[in-house]
Amino acid sequence: MEQTDQTQLNRLFEQIYRDNYEKISRYCFYQVKNKSDTEDLVSDTFARAYQYLGRFQGEMYSAWLYQIARNLINDRYRRTNRYVDGEKILEYIGSDTDIEENVIKNDEYKQVIEILELLKKEYREVLILKYVNEMEYPEIAQILGKTENATRLLVFKALKIVRKYAGR
Numbered sequence: 001m002e003q004t005d006q007t008q009l010n011r012l013f014e015q016i017y018r019d020n021y022e023k024i025s026r027y028c029f030y031q032v033k034n035k036s037d038t039e040d041l042v043s044d045t046f047a048r049a050y051q052y053l054g055r056f057q058g059e060m061y062s063a064w065l066y067q068i069a070r071n072l073i074n075d076r077y078r079r080t081n082r083y084v085d086g087e088k089i090l091e092y093i094g095s096d097t098d099i100e101e102n103v104i105k106n107d108e109y110k111q112v113i114e115i116l117e118l119l120k121k122e123y124r125e126v127l128i129l130k131y132v133n134e135m136e137y138p139e140i141a142q143i144l145g146k147t148e149n150a151t152r153l154l155v156f157k158a159l160k161i162v163r164k165y166a167g168r
Contacts, residue, residue, distance in 0.1 A: 005054075013050050016061045021046075023133050024065055030116070030128045031073045041076070045069040066129070066143040115165045123158035130155055 021042070028041040045068045058064060116124050129140045141151040 009053055013053055016049065016053075016065070017046055020062050020065050023062065024069055027066060027128060027133055028069055028073065030132055031125065032076070033113075037076070041069060041072050044072050048072075060139060060142060062135075063139045063142040066139075070125070070143060111166075115162055118165055119158060119161060122154065123161060126151065126154045127158050127162070 024045055025038060025042050028045070029035070029038040032038055032041065045065060048068050049065055056064060116127070119127070126140060126144065129135045129143065130137075135143075137148050137151050137155075141148045144151060144154075146154070
């Protein structure tokens, strides 16, 4: 690869990183609920993206990053087969990060986390993408490998379950 091509790829990667770092961090954190694991996953996500950026054949870089992060999270769960409780999140809230600014204060936050932990992984993931990361249905569908209609139905079902738990 020529130096000019590599320089262009490096600039593109820098822009992708700046545009997506916070979103990918938030997504990973809500999935693993641990600051250290989040940092590892985000680092691995961007390292893998950098490694394969020259081969990427699409336009939606953020959806591609979410797919990478999602695969890494799934790999980590398969390897460790562990479940982390919501108290780990409270450790993260106490740290000095930008994510902290985006989180609801303690009592409401605890309730949201408790409800999210009750959901199947698929429902939790789609709600995080839609409402925490404020993504649109087409992008979520691409990340999940589903149609847009199937994604909308998944959000509808997840919200129905959340309402059930919130009304207990």
